[in-house]
Structure formats: C-alpha cells, structure tokens
Amino acid sequence: MFVQQGAASASPNMQPNFTFKTDEALVKELLETGNHSCFEQLYQRHVRQVYYQCFTYVKDEMIAQDLCQEVFIKVYDKLSQFQYKSSFTTWLYRVSRNVCLDYLRKHQKEMFEKDPAEGLQEPEAEVPAVADSELMELKSDQLQHIMDQLKIEEREILMMKYAYDWPIEEIAAVMDLSIPAVKMRLKRAKAKVKKRYEEQFSAKK
Secondary structure (H helix, E strand, O other): OOOOOOOOOOOOOOOOHHHHHOHHHHHHHHHHHOOOOHHHHHHHHHHHHHHHHHHHHOHHHHHHHHHHHHHHEEEEEEEEHHHOOOOHHHHHHHHHHHHHHHHHHHHHHHOOOOOOOHHHHHOHHOOOOOHHHHOOOHHHHHHHHHHOOHHHHHHHHHHHHHHHOHHHHHHHHHHHHHHHHHHHHHHHHHHHHHEEEHOHHHHHH
C-alpha cells in the first residue's frame, strides 16, 4: 500500500465520510487542510486501475508495481497543479501514461521507432471500418498476441477504448489529441488488428 512518509493514518470514524466524496472534493480537502487520509482514499480508489494500466505498457508485474508507486508519488507531489479542468481520473491517468512512456523510452526504444511506412498510410476513406463486434469475436489469446505486436500508441488507444471503456473525449484528454485524431487512430488500429489476425490465424482454422 502506498503510504506517504509522515502521513497520518485514516481515522476509522472519518473513512466512511470519504467514501461519498468525489475525487475532486478529496483533492480540494487535502490541499486545504493537509488531511492525508484524503490521499489514502484516492489511492484505494485508483491503485488497481493504475497498476493494470502500467502492466499493460510493460508486461512485467514487478516493474508495473514499481511504476504504479512512482505514479502515486508524482501525483502526490504535483497535486497542487491539478486545476479541475478535467476529472481527477483523467489527470491521474495522464500522469500514469507519462510515467510508463518515460520508462519505455529508456528501456524499450524500439517501440518508439518510426515505421518506414508511416508516411505512406492510406487516406482515411480507404481505411476499412471494423465494427466493435468484430473485435469482440476474436479469441482472447490470439488477440493478445496481435496486441503485443502493435506500436505502443496503437496498443494504448485500443486498451483505453476497450479495456478501460473510456469515452473518446477522455482518451483525447489523456493523450492530448483532438477528438477527430483519436477516432482516426482508433480506426487505423482496429483495421491493423483485424488484418494481422486474418493473416496469422484465419488460415489455421
């Protein structure tokens, strides 16, 4: 469990009150009163999802745990920078994403190498549309095999949409992209998954 050094433990009598407060209300109270129990509540609410997000990027349990802890340390240190322009969840996952990407840039540089064919991508109108239901029909183990082959920006946008069930607007906020850009990237990623799936597995049926 993340415990900020020097933080007071949550009072059993106060904890139920925190349960009904929004994330943003907890942030506000922590900044105004210094009540670290507010942060403990935020941690308990989000730690599993942040860990899962980190694991999605690095595929290693121990590294994901370390990155998850780093995320919450950064969030605690930067909490005064939260400006309530987005939800706390969006802001938290933006921090988490940046921590994971920084790690990957240092340790898995090949994931960020530019694809030589990137500048030769077909126009949007020529990218085949893939229905969500088509992806859901793919076998999970084979789909994971394909996902592991994707570039990080392709994999993360698919994870945000289908694993986290985030709306396009939230994905755009976390990735700092326009909504049309997110839709285009999502369309291309889905088409790539279907194409590779058919190339690698359809012939084996």
